[in-house]
Amino acid sequence: MAERSGSWVSPTVEGYLAGLRAGVTSVFLVVLVGTFISIGALAHDLGFPxxxxxxxxxxxxxxxxxxIMISALGAGAAPFxxxxxxxxxxxxxxxxxxxxxxxxxxxNTRWPGLLLATHFVAVSAWIEALRLAxxxxxxxxxxFVNGIGTVLLGVSTLSTAAGYYLALAMPRSLVAGMLFLTPMSFLVSxxxxxxxxxxxxxxxxxxVVSPILVSAGVGLDLMWTGVVGGSVAYLVHRWWSRRREGRE
Amino acid sequence: MNAATAVGDLWPYVLLILVGFLPSEVWRWLGMALARGIDESSEVVVWVRAIATAILTGVVAKLMLFSPGALADVPVWIRLGAAAIGMAGFLLIRRSVLAGVVAGTAALIAGDLLFGP
Incomplete structure (x- = not known):
């Protein structure tokens, strides 16, 4: 772009390279390696290719x-x-x-790039993108988001394959530990x-709300958790910031 | 269905698209459609982010209390104790995500080896 001074590389290339760099240094890499090794191992144990x-x-x-998909299909649940x-x-x-x-x-955004960035949205890439973009x-x-996504999804794909072939060699406690990485990293980040x-x-x-809904047998528990929890949180936030403005 | 007998067949891959890819991806596509016309400073973004956050910690609670696979064999008090140790590690060690994740996961594995089934 002519009006950009000091850079002769296109914004796409520049952003993508910066994204690759952000992906390589992301703490989520460790989490993803463990998580997807455990998913590969799970699929192996249930007999999937x-x-x-x-x-x-x-x-x-x-x-x-x-x-959910692997354990439910493996247990013989109905596809629907x-x-x-x-x-x-x-x-x-x-x-x-x-x-x-x-x-x-x-x-300058075109839809193929945006569609790709949309596919890369998962908790890990989303948190990194919101923080760094x-x-x-x-x-x-x-x-930039596509660069982060390429690294995180690429490493996760390789880890899935590794987990599949390592399944037999891994002790049960270690697999449990790797399955624990997802909730633990979500919580902390x-x-x-x-x-x-x-x-x-x-x-x-x-x-607090989601386990209550699950125990009560309420269907669509995550959807209700989000709509009710998110809306209540937002309304309290509005009320609080209005009160503060009123004081000033 | 025994998944192993279907190896070499196309059916598992059709199933992957129909019960895995499409039901999950549709939310991303819908999000892309809904995001049109919303700008960064919009209050809608704040509200929607709160919804995403509540669902996210909802998933955390579900995975920890109603765990899948090998994690289900670890007693629930060890899972919750490990989560607390992970949070403590995060808060004590420079609010580092890595420190929290490593502390929590190590605590879970250690707890399972010492007190597990």
């Missing part, structure tokens, strides 16, 4: 959805039932995409990235 579970990582790219369970666990992807795209989209020039941001009152409140409400 290696290519199948590797493709599941590339296509689905959402740990909880994959764990599995589809519903997978879909419910992935509802979170909708608000995550809606929260991220307005921050990274620019006038605002530090990039706006026209670089979609490519949400705590770190929640700065607004609405986010902090939503995090606490989600933690």
């Amino acid at each position: 290696a290519l199948w579970v590797v493709l599941s990582t590339l296509l689905i790219w959402a740990g909880p959805a994959q764990v 039932e599995v589809a519903v369970a997978v879909s419910l666990s992935s509802i979170r992807l909708l608000p995550m995409v809606v929260a991220l795209l307005p921050i990274v989209r620019a006038k 605002p530090g990039q020039p706006r026209e670089n941001r979609v490519a 949400v705590t770190r990235s929640s700065r607004m009152l609405s986010d902090r409140l939503a995090a606490v409400i989600g933690l």
Whole structure:
């Protein structure tokens, strides 16, 4: 772009390279390696083909959805039932995409790049993108997200294959530990990235409300947790910031 | 269905698309459609991020209390204790995500080896 001074590389290339760098230094790499090794091992133990579970990582790219799909299919659940369970666990992807795209989209953004960035949205890449993309020039941001996504999804895909072939050699406690990486890393990184009152409140409400709904046998528990918890948190945040403004 | 007998067949891959990829990906596509016309400073973004956050910690609670696979064999008090140790590690060691994850996971494995089934 002619009006950009000091750089002769296109914003796409520049953003993508910066994204690759951010991906390589992400703490989520450790978490993803462990998580996807455990998913590969799970698929091996339930008798699925290696290519199948590797493709599941590339296509689905959402740990909880994959764990649910693999264990439910392996247990012989009806396909429709599995589809519903997978879909419910992935509802979170909708608000995550809606929260991220307005921050990274620019006038030069074209839909294939944006569609790719949308596919890369998963908890790990989303948290890194929300945290780091605002530090990039706006026209670089979609490519930046795609760079982060390439590294995180690429490493996860390789880890899935590794886990599949390592399954027999791994003690049960270690597999349990790796399955624990997903909830543990989600919990810690949400705590770190929640700065607004609405986010902090939503995090606490989600933690408390979802198990109550599950125990009470309420269907669509995650959807209700999000809609009710997120809205209550947002309203409290509005009320609080209005009160503060009123005082000044 | 015994998954092993279907190896070499296309059916598992069709199943992967129908019950794995599409039911999950549809939320991303829907999000992409809904994000059009919303700008960064919009209050909607704050509200939607709160929804995403509540669902996220909802997933955390579900995975820890109603765990899948090998994690289900670890007693629930060890899982919750390990989560608390992980949070403590995060808060005490420079709010580092890595420190929290390593502390929590190490505590879980140690707890399982010492007190597990």
